Amino acid sequence: MRNPQLDEKGGLQHLLSIEGLPREMLTHILDTAASFVGVTAREVKKVPLLRGKSVFNLFFEPSTRTRTTFEIAAKRLSADVINLNIAVSSHTKGETLLDTVDNLSAMHADMFVVRHAESGAPHLIASHVASHLHVVNAGDGRHAHPTQGLLDLYTIRHYKKDFNRLSVAIVGDVLHSRVARSLIHALTIMGTPDLRVIGPMTLIPAGAEKLGVKVYYDLEQGLRDVDVVVMLRLQSERMRGALLPSAQEFFKYYGLTPEKLALAKPDAIVMHPGPMNRGVEIDSAVADGSHAVILSQVTFGIAVRMAVMSILAGN
Amino acid sequence: MTPILPDPESLCAELVRQLQPQVTADTALVGIHTGGAWLAERLHSALGIALPLGLLDISFYRDDFDKTGLHPQIKPTQIPFEVNGRHIVLVDDVLYTGRTVRGAMNELFDYGRPASISLAVLIDRGGRQLPVAAQFVGARLEVPPARMLVLERDENGKLRLKLDA
Secondary structure: OOOOOEOOOOOEOOEOOOOOOOHHHHHHHHHHHHHHHHHHOOOOOOOOOOOOOEEEEEEOOOOOHHHHHHHHHHHHOOOEEEEEEHHHOHHHHOOOHHHHHHHHHHOOOOEEEEEEOOOOHHHHHHHHOOOOOEEEEEEEOOOEOHHHHHHHHHHHHHHHOOOOOOEEEEEOOOOOOHHHHHHHHHHHHOOOOEEEEEOOHHHOOOOHHHHOOEEEOOHHHHHOOOOEEEEOOOOHHHOOOOOOOOHHHHHHHHOEOHHHHOOOOOOOEEEOOOOOOEOOOEOHHHHOOOOEOHHHHHHHHHHHHHHHHHHHHOO | OOOOOOOHHHHHHHHHHHHHHHOOOOEEEEEEOOHHHHHHHHHHHHHOOOOOOEEEOHHHHOOOHHHHOOOOOOOOOEOOOOOOOOEEEEEEEEEOOOHHHHHHHHHHHOOOOOOEEEEEEEEEOOOOOOOOOOOEEEEEOOOOOOOEEEEEEOOOOOEEEEEEO
């Protein structure tokens, strides 16, 4: 069966998940993003690629950073951007997801950027819309957040050049994290030899080893000699039941402090998808320290989203 | 009929001869990727231009994006000088429809307002679809519309013209 994201020529029609994409495609996206980094640094930050196209941001779940960076990316490609905060509009009046999409398609949408609390919602939309439309998954449930995975990949490549000798540790609430899933797929495709997840047993998904990662329940053991530390946000809004005693206790065992970071390689970088909980998963001294590249991730995220949207729109 | 292709090395020398009297302190060269960039590197050093060399990849400014999509290999555009008030010489290998030059001018104007833009090309093969003309031309050549004329560079940096079917 064909990957539902690809068209009949193997081009990227939708971006729903990094899983199953060929390495050359990821490299092409990163290389294209590198050219857009130059565009966003100049006086006029726009290029005319998506002039006349309409991009609809469909956010069924609240988000500030991701929605804003998608909006900026589309505007810098000269597209018209329409933001729909559906959590507080027609959805609450009882309209179904696909009815909403049909109505927006009738308004001549060219691209949907979809954030939804249910895993698989962007797939559903992609399989429903006409073939000239493109869907970008901006985060669905616990499943995937492919543009975040790509911007993490871009950031790692920017600082570490290549992937084939790297040790990367992903720390914290892996269970609820679509960011972690997307990044694990991305790094695996790029041939990263040493991928680790670190967290309490209650926040590591069962069978995580099947994804090709090493599981550590002890932060100090897991951080030893890594090149990259990716901290995850403790997603209290996704917690069901008593997975954790308290945020304070989590910080004591899994919070990244300068002392714990010292176990990693001296030139290790620290990443975080944001928003950060200072004093819960990350100490302020680390978040604001010289190893942190968290704000670079945000800047690169715009260029990566420009690359994804322009590649999709061209296919 | 296949036209006889001139030697790019001697065309390059011809362009240097034409450009030399025009060069001032405010002259900047901008090569269009990929062939134009190679040529611009040559001209830049031969003419002893003070301002650093600029390079353009016009992939984000192409007018056929809707038909052909994004180019699979995009090189970063680098304009390492202030564009405002400068006399810019755009450099490309082959001038054909004029669409590349239009894209290049649109991109340049997103960096500032140059005092002037002129165009230097190794080969003018005719077939214009836009009102574009080159001020500095290495040679004019009749090439059948179905053929692709491209500039190549070997590992020693030597330039060569090639006609593809």
